[in-house]
Amino acid sequence: MSSAVERLLPPERENLRAYRDRGGYQTLAAFGHNQDLLRERVASVTLTGLGGAHFPFATKVSAVLKTPGPRYVVANGAEDEPGSQKDKLLIERNPHVVIEGALLAAAAVDADEVIFYIRESLLEASASMADALTEVAADGLAGDRVLRIHAAPITYVAGEASxxxxxLAGEDAKPNAQPPYPSESGYLGQPTLVSNVETFANLPRMLSDDASSAASRSRLATVTGDVVSPGVFEVDPLTTTLRDLIAMAGGVPGEATVKAVQPGGPSSAYVSATQLDTALTNEAIRGIGSQPGCLAIRVVADTRCMVEEVAAVAAFFAREQCGQCPGCRMKTTSYSTLLGKVVQGAANWELLGQFATIDEFVADMPRKCALIDMPTAPVMSAVEHFRSDFADHIDNEKCSARNDSQSEK
Ligand SMILES: Cc1cc2nc3c(=O)[nH]c(=O)nc-3n(C[C@H](O)[C@H](O)[C@H](O)COP(=O)(O)O)c2cc1C
Ligand code: SF4
Structure with a gap:
């Protein structure tokens, strides 16, 4: 019988001893040397990727195993997603749960090396991971495996797996066309398991014998935007709603109320205040027409204008696209330009129809990553749910934002 740490985020940073006191490294001790049993457990684990795309972890592992080794494991802690801080806090507070998860994955796929890919500006997280790796080396927990940190460049696309x-290969951190997928040909051309650090952090508790406890389901959610106390919260997604989470973050400041929420980072569709009683499960969030992503939840108060809000999102994608694919360049810059016109009161309703035309135009154009699709959901949902804000700009030459700097353009 093995037990494992249940909560991912301790109140303070945990060193090896404190992590062990909570049951840390017991799952690795139980299964790390029994590869058949470990693979059996991994094959049935109901874990989807928490970097945002929610691809089933077990399927990815089985894809990595199809190609002969040597194999590698990369724990993705690049986290340049606006509004997401869960990976940063997880690595800072609980580096050992990430390491234990990555070592379990390495044991399952027979990987020689585990690389922790951490955004280079996350100095505290990198230092915390470096200290933890020193402890692991001194304790011999990794056996012959090489464990190291690689500094991820500070760009949004640098977090994309390819x-x-x-x-890692010393080249510019820009996406590569896939296939071949990292699971077939990744680091040094070898099969590589690339997963988010929170995904790995779930393995110790989900693979252990006591995996049925409620805490095993907890997820990390970052709340930002118009709340009193933005931050990262560890929640049970089955019992916590968007409304609960906003309350945990101190609610919306002053007299303002919630106008919109973007539940899964800047690429997710906005939902309106009528949807706040939605639970934080992937299914529930998809059920209200949005995407769970990495649970980077942005709260927008009724003091804001949704045109300006979504124009900032479109500008982000236009700025962060890496320029390799003409279709992505064209779409992201056009979206941003069109929304800029609406903000300035220089647009008509026909112009809004151009978003769909642009999407159709680029639909068959080659792309090397998913960023090209990202502006569509936030923009289309803003137009659909907050039409009166667009009407204010288009028909009335004013802005619905209540604060002075934005009103009456
Ligand atoms: C533009 C872009 C940026 C991404 N940034 C990150 C990131 O910072 N961290 C991350 O874990 N995944 C990021 N991803 C997803 C990765 O490509 C990959 O799917 C993920 O690391 C796999 O881990 P998971 O299956 O555990 O989610 C990004 C994807 C795209 C298209
Ligand atoms: S789709 Fe966009 S961000 Fe992705 S590789 Fe192409 S240009 Fe770069």
């Missing part, structure tokens, strides 16, 4: 592999 871009991470380019960075």
């Amino acid at each position: 871009a991470a592999l380019c960075s």
Whole structure:
């Protein structure tokens, strides 16, 4: 019988001793040397990737195992997603749960080396991981495996799996066309398991014998935007709603109320205040027409204008696209330009129809990553749910934002 740490985020940073006191490294001790049993457990684990795309972890592992080794494991902690801080806090506070998870994965796929890919500006997280790796080396927990940190460049696309592999190869961190997928040909051209650090952090508790406890389901959610106390919260997604989470973050400041929420980072569709009683499960969030992503939840108060809000999102994607694919360049810059016109009161309703035309135009154009699709959901949902804000700009030459700097343009 093995037990494992249940909560991912301790109140303070845990060293090896404190982590062990909570049951840390017991799952690795139980299964790390029994590869058949470990693979059996991994094959049935109901874990989807928490970097945002929610691809089933077990399927990815089985893809990595199809190609002969040597194999590698990359723990993705690049986290340049606006509004997401869960990976940063997880690595800072609990580096050992990430390491234990990555070592379990390495044991399952027979990987020689585990690389922790951490955004280079996350100095505290990198230092915390470096200290933890020193403890692991002194304790011999990794056996012959090489464990090291690689500094991820500070760009949004650097977190994309194939871009991470380019960075590891000493090249510019830009996405590569796939296939071949990292699971077939990744680091050094070898099969590589690239997963988010929170995904790995779930393995110790999900693979252990006591995996049925409620805490095993907890997820990390970052709340930002118009709340009193933005931050990262560890929640049970089955019992916590968007409304609960906003309350945990101190609610919306002053007299303002919630106008919109973006539940899964800047690429997710906005939902309106009528949807706040939605639970934080992937299914529930998809059920209200949005995407869970990495649970980077942005709260927008009724003092804001949704046109300006979504124009900032479109500008982000236009700025962060890496320029390799003409279709992505064209779409992201056009979206941003069109929304800029609406903000300035220089647009008509026909112009809004151009978003769909642009999407159709680029639909068959080659792309090397998913960023090209990202502006569509936030923009289309803003137009659909907050039409009166667009009407204010288009028909009335004013802005619905209540604060002075934005009103009456
Ligand atoms: C533009 C872009 C940026 C991404 N940034 C990150 C990131 O910072 N961290 C991350 O874990 N995944 C990021 N991803 C997803 C990765 O490509 C990859 O799917 C993920 O690391 C796999 O881990 P998971 O299956 O555990 O989610 C990004 C994807 C795209 C398209
Ligand atoms: S789709 Fe966009 S961000 Fe992705 S590789 Fe192409 S240009 Fe770069």
